[in-house]
Amino acid sequence: MIVIENASKTFDGGRTFAVDGISLTVRDGETLALLGSSGCGKTTTLKMINRLVEPTSGTILVDGRDITAGDRIALRRSIGYVFQGIGLMPHLNLARNVALPLRLRGVPPAPRRARARELLQLVDLPPDVYAGKYPAQVSGGQQQRVGVARALAGDPDYLLMDEPFGAVDALTRDRLQQELLALKARLRKTGIFVTHDIFEALTVADRIAVMHAGRIEQLGTAAEILSRPASDFVRELFGKPARQLQLFTDRTS
Amino acid sequence: MTFLQFAWSQRIEFGEKVLEHALLTGTAIAAAILVGVPVGILIARRPAWRGLALGVAGVLQTIPSVAMLALLMIPLGLGWPPAVTALVLYALLPIIVNTLAGINQVAPDILEAAEGLGFTARQRLWMVELPLASPVILAGIRTSAVIAVGIATLSALIGAGGLGEYIFRGLSTGNDRLILLGVAGASGMALALGAGIGQIERGLKRRLHL
Numbered sequence: 001m002i003v004i005e006n007a008s009k010t011f012d013g014g015r016t017f018a019v020d021g022i023s024l025t026v027r028d029g030e031t032l033a034l035l036g037s038s039g040c041g042k043t044t045t046l047k048m049i050n051r052l053v054e055p056t057s058g059t060i061l062v063d064g065r066d067i068t069a070g071d072r073i074a075l076r077r078s079i080g081y082v083f084q085g086i087g088l089m090p091h092l093n094l095a096r097n098v099a100l101p102l103r104l105r106g107v108p109p110a111p112r113r114a115r116a117r118e119l120l121q122l123v124d125l126p127p128d129v130y131a132g133k134y135p136a137q138v139s140g141g142q143q144q145r146v147g148v149a150r151a152l153a154g155d156p157d158y159l160l161m162d163e164p165f166g167a168v169d170a171l172t173r174d175r176l177q178q179e180l181l182a183l184k185a186r187l188r189k190t191g192i193f194v195t196h197d198i199f200e201a202l203t204v205a206d207r208i209a210v211m212h213a214g215r216i217e218q219l220g221t222a223a224e225i226l227s228r229p230a231s232d233f234v235r236e237l238f239g240k241p242a243r244q245l246q247l248f249t250d251r252t253s
Numbered sequence: 254m255t256f257l258q259f260a261w262s263q264r265i266e267f268g269e270k271v272l273e274h275a276l277l278t279g280t281a282i283a284a285a286i287l288v289g290v291p292v293g294i295l296i297a298r299r300p301a302w303r304g305l306a307l308g309v310a311g312v313l314q315t316i317p318s319v320a321m322l323a324l325l326m327i328p329l330g331l332g333w334p335p336a337v338t339a340l341v342l343y344a345l346l347p348i349i350v351n352t353l354a355g356i357n358q359v360a361p362d363i364l365e366a367a368e369g370l371g372f373t374a375r376q377r378l379w380m381v382e383l384p385l386a387s388p389v390i391l392a393g394i395r396t397s398a399v400i401a402v403g404i405a406t407l408s409a410l411i412g413a414g415g416l417g418e419y420i421f422r423g424l425s426t427g428n429d430r431l432i433l434l435g436v437a438g439a440s441g442m443a444l445a446l447g448a449g450i451g452q453i454e455r456g457l458k459r460r461l462h463l
Contacts, residue, residue, distance in 0.1 A: 052368060074371070075371075076371035087362040087365055090462055091460075091462055104371055
């Protein structure tokens with residue numbers, strides 16, 4: 001379980017709030033989407049959980065433990081993270097990239113390689129073809145899958161994903177979302193998924209937290225948010241795609 | 254006797270001088286790497302010290318070579334010690350600057366991923382920053398090495414040997430062929446070294462898939 005209690009992050013000596021007193025709970029086995037436009041504080045919220053950003057105030061508990069209590073390196077190694085910029089190491093082949101979390105933990109090379117091959121297979125990149133390729137030799141979508149495989153390498157209980165499918169075309173994105181859903185069903189991770197795409201949030205998440213200007217506007221299941229929007233902002237946000245969808249179904253039916 | 258015949262007649266001594274010259278510059282470059290790379294890493298970590306380090310290394314480069322040797326002779330006497338020291342001081346700047354630039358050019362996405370995956374600062378340096386900076390650092394070493402081979406000809410003035418001996422012997426006896434032999438040797442060595450290190454740089458980039 002991930003619990004955030006009244007966490008804030010300010011810049012400029014307290015004048016600007018990136019995150020303004022948010023509280024939320026991610027239940028075990030659940031995927032929560034943080035949905036909002038750029039600058040709403042969703043990435044900052046995610047980074048606070050593995051201490052890439054230190055909150056100015058508030059408490060964050062992972063597995064019941066205050067994350068500031070222990071060592072931040074150990075915390076980061078215990079959480080899978082898919083970065084917005086992917087961040088594969090260009091000088092390491094895909095198998096070595098995937099195995100990095102294991103290398104950091106001192107797992108010997110042979111089991112490391114075996115696990116990397118297994119994970120490449122899991123994200124639909126057959127290791128016989130892809131293990132020896134380098135990041136620059138594969139497409140953006142394939143790189144993002146390697147990023148997901150790397151996040152899974154240490155078999156973490158928690159998975160933080162920051163727009164993991166941001167850099168791919170709509171079709172690939174759709175496929176990757178479906179693959180993620182299948183993975184989710186198999187692996188039962190507790191995860192937070194940051195996105196600005198409403199349809200992506202509706203597809204991958206069990207519950208959605210709608211963020212705006214550093215605050216959570218509403219947190220609930222898709223059905224709850226669609227049927228009872230908590231604010232004009234949420235109504236507007238979901239209203240437009242709903243109208244488009246309506247328009248589309250009217251036209252095709 | 255043509256120049257080539259003359260050069261051939263000198264081959265044994267020429268070989269010795271080339272070896273001396275190579276040892277002199279090789280020692281100096283090795284020392285400059287041992288000092289310059291750590292300094293470059295340090296100022297990549299602590300921007301506050303950048304001005305000082307680059308300033309000192311920059312000023313050292315502006316001192317004319319003959320003046321540098323004269324200055325160093327005061328505490329260090331004649332021969333190898335002042336000659337090697339002078340070459341080290343000249344070689345520092347390109348190595349420091351390129352180490353800093355090489356580390357700074359590593360993409361922020363890669364650094365964030367390294368930090369977020371739980372690399373320690375040391376692991377990030379050895380596993381990410383130095384490998385990705387290595388071709389740029391090597392380019393700095395190449396620049397330094399080429400400069401050092403040229404300046405090392407002056408070492409003959411203070412009794413440290415090398416190909417400069419031909420040049421100064423030729424100057425004092427009015428023997429053009431001796432001067433030419435020294436110049437050809439030093440230039441050839443600089444060119445070969447530059448090309449050789451450049452080749453290693455390209456190989457390294459290929460290996461690192463950059």
